């Protein structure tokens with residue numbers, strides 16, 4: 016394509032600002048090609064014995080930047096290809112003024128050039144007694160376009176485009192296509208990316224600054240381009256608390272006060288002489304995290320082991336479950352209904368059975384929707400609260416039990432519950448819930464890195480189990496359905512900190528764990544080869560993982576903390592380190608905590624203030 020735009024500026028002056036013009040060799044409607052090389056024949060129609068002249072480009076054509084036009088300083092030169100009577104002289108006139116003259120050859124063909132300005136041109140071909148009108152529209156004016164973008168760093172920066180018009184008197188005012196190109200990616204129709212409302216939020220961008228080109232093109236190919244930049248950022252806030260003792264458990268998150276925003280629960284342990292006191296605190300989600308002050312509540316158990324937030328009661332919000340050891344080897348699960356007034360926090364609790372095989376609480380708790388089969392006389396599966404009681408047992412606790420007054424017991428006599436014996440001792444985090452089997456029903460993954468003599472195995476349960484039964488996970492193939500669904504196959508292939516991860520928006524969930532002695536990651540998916548993910552060495556030995564979509568594109572980001580620092584793996588596979596480097600310990604993905612409709616991250620450290628940060 017010839018360099019049209021700069022010459023047009025000479026011809027017509029500054030009809031658009033120079034920085035908005037781009038010459039990038041875009042698509043060209045090459046009107047000159049119709050008879051180039053003499054091979055094609057534009058033909059000669061005969062209508063009732065009257066010769067009709069064929070002219071290219073045809074009458075009504077809109078010519079512009081997309082056409083292969085010859086330009087000089089006196090106007091836009093348009094080459095017309097003519098076919099009619101042989102060896103005949105002709106001329107093109109506008110208002111009786113001769114614009115171009117020529118003569119056809121022995122094949123009846125000729126080429127002439129007319130010089131035109133922007134606008135509609137009613138031409139007339141005169142050849143002997145033949146006359147024929149011919150309209151050409153020349154559009155050298157680019158469309159209008161205005162673009163605004165979010166100026167502050169944001170996770171999903173917004174972009175609006177307005178004033179899209181081509182009201183230049185030639186052709187349609189509205190036939191304008193707007194495209195968006197992000198960095199070096201392909202240009203796409205902006206509506207495909209941001210919808211039809213003239214604005215939207217840019218998804219799938221990693222941390223950092225991104226270059227945007229927004230181009231409006233009219234039907235003649237004239238373009239207006241605007242360049243903008245947006246910056247994707249994570250804001251970091253430190254949670255303010257009255258006390259600074261170490262966290263007793265990994266933080267847990269969920270909307271416990273019904274505000275629609277997730278809340279953050281932290282449990283810390285304090286030594287008072289020989290007594291350990293557990294204090295819970297809540298940072299209520301709030302718009303923009305304008306407050307990061309946490310309020311506290313008291314817990315009864317001795318040593319807190321784990322924390323879970325789940326919809327246990329049908330009240331449109333979540334409850335808090337805290338598992339802790341009690342006195343005399345009794346474990347204890349406390350269920351808290353949050354209230355803004357600490358004195359009105361309603362607490363249920365259940366005890367594990369003293370001196371029995373399942374007498375202590377473990378780390379593992381999970382909310383497993385549909386984990387319990389329907390009771391006789393009912394068709395509804397029931398949601399299960401999965402609690403680790405004892406080193407080798409999981410109990411599916413029936414939530415209806417929460418209507419009973421505490422204390423009650425989690426034991427063999429707990430109504431409508433069931434017990435699963437694990438293949439090995441469970442001394443670490445081993446449960447995850449997700450859509451691993453591509454069914455409507457969420458599945459429970461029990462991830463045991465000790466199974467198969469250290470190769471590791473995963474049991475995936477995806478249908479409700481019957482109340483009152485005892486089950487045992489078995490490593491042998493023959494004992495379906497309680498044999499492993501996935502096996503590591505070699506040492507280190509099934510690791511620690513199992514989490515649910517979705518690597519592509521239309522895939523199924525995978526199970527993410529550490530790999531290779533906690534220095535790398537692996538994703539297991541049923542019926543697929545595992546996917547290895549290299550972790551930057553700067554992380555050190557991995558101490559916790561979480562996964563969720565942080566930039567709104569349906570691909571989960573993975574948050575990794577290790578002995579040395581905190582890094583995020585973006586959905587496209589690139590890594591970004593955050594400023595948190597002082598002994599990061601836990602990382603938790605949380606549903607939106609600050610009101611921007613995007614998931615957020617919590618990172619807790621063992622620094623000298625036991626800091627907890629929210630990255631939002």
Ligand SMILES: [Ca+2]
Pocket residue numbers: 154155156157158181183233235237
């Ligand atoms: Ca135009």
Ligand SMILES: [Ca+2]
Pocket residue numbers: 269270271272273274275276277278299300
């Ligand atoms: Ca809330």
Ligand SMILES: [Ca+2]
Pocket residue numbers: 219563564565566567568569570571572585586
């Ligand atoms: Ca993502």
Ligand SMILES: [Ca+2]
Pocket residue numbers: 606607608609610611612613614615631
């Ligand atoms: Ca958010």
